[in-house]
Amino acid sequence: MEQSWKQAKSVFAAALGPPLFWLVLFFLVPLAIVWAYSFGHNDGLTDIAITGTFKNYARAIEPLYLKIFVKSAGVAALTTALCLVIGFPVALAITFAPQKTKAWLLLLIMLPFWTNLLIRTYALIAVLRTEGYINKSYEWLWTLVDKVAPLGAFQPMELLYNNSAVVLGLVYVHLPFMVLPLYSALDRLDKSLLEASLDLGAGHLRTLFLVVVPLALPGIASGVLITFIPALGAYLTPDLLGGPDSQMIANVIERQFKRANDWPFGAAMSFLLMYLTFMAIAVQAVLGRKKTGEGAR
Template sequence: MEQSWKQAKAVFATALSAPLVWLVLFFLIPLAIVWAYSFGHNEGLTQIAITGTFKNYARAIEPLYLKIFLKSAGVAALTTGLCLVVGFPVALAITFASQRAKTWLLLLIMLPFWTNLLIRTYALIAVLRNEGYINKGLEAGWNLAAKVMPLQPFQPLEMMHTNFAVIVGLVYVHLPFMVLPLYSALDRLDKSLLEASLDLGAGHMRTLFKVVVPLALPGIASGVLITFIPALGAYLTPDLLGGPDSQMIANVIERQFKRANDWPFGAALSFLLMYLTFVAIAVQALVSKGRKGATA
């Protein structure tokens, strides 16, 4: 008589024990220590007294830091919106491509994950800087036009160390996080519904917005969530591409742990960011549950 996998509890316990111990030792315990630090204060240069105070959280919602939180959320929302606008047509094109082309297109989407983020960001710096490829191309075109008509000397576009550079960098980094969930949702669509819509005279654009988009809403919601959360906590891209006015909340947290040596306040900022993440996940779960209930 064959034994059901559900009855093989010893096998599951053995398989689960090693990753569970690793998760507790190297994730949950360090996270709990940092969370405890958020309720403490510095005593000297190296000691932290955990007293249960909420002063760090009260300081974190002061206007100065609240403004940075709101700006970070706005930048993350703009990044997510741009990724959705760019990523949806890309995912749609991959869905309706031939099987061979689909494989290559998915490979191109996954290719950035095979390269270190730091290297990709420095590559983007080579594109955006004053002596970068964009300005060199514009300068070449400007010089050609100057041979035909009198023009002032070319002035390079100031793109580095601006909010524009941060947005471009974040979209560049997070676009695959949007495309893959969208493709996963679109690839499962019943193509006969699209054919029926077109046969009934809806047209391509109306079919797209009235049939494709509603059916792809679970993928859109997933893509928005897994794009918005990493963009909200982005550190490297604003640090390398942004200027003093382009810093996000992750950069402020880094300064608290390193330069300011104020670990309790940095921990409070970190966990406020984590709480916002939990709120976003809860909202997405409630929306998905409500949609399932409405369609049931």
């Protein structure tokens, strides 16, 4: 007589025990400590007194810091929109590519995950800096044209240490997070629906917007969510590519923990960012459930 998996509690306990212990000890416990710090204040140079105060949260929503939160959300939203605009055609091209070509294209999308983020960011700096590849190519083109029509002294483009460089870096880093969910959704499409739309005279553009995009909405929602959340909390890219006016909320949090030594305030800002993340996930879940309910009708 075969034993039901539901009755094999010892097997589940043995399999679940070590990962659950690791998760509680090295994730939930430190997270709970930082959460407790957000309700305290500095008591001397190294001690933190947890008093249950909400002053840190009240300070975090002051206009100065609220402006940084809003700016970070705007940069993350712009990054997500650009990733969607760029990633959707890429995912569509991979979906309809021949099987052998599709495997290589997916490998190219996955390749950045095999390289450290710091190395990729420094590679981008090498491209964008004053003596980088773009400015060198621009100087070569300038010199070529200058021989025909004098243009004056060459001035390199300022491509680094500004908001544009931060957005470009975030798109460069997070584009695979958008392409993969989109490809997963598009690859499951019923191709006969596209053929039917074309046979009925809809044309490729109308088929794309009236058939493909609505059917790919679950993938779009997933891609938007898993692109927006990491972009909102990005630290390394704004720190290396941005200037004094390009700092995002994660950089402010880092300064509270490292330079200002104000751990309670940094903890409060960290959890405000986490609360925003939970809200975004909840909104996505509610919208997904609503669309599922409408589809069932």
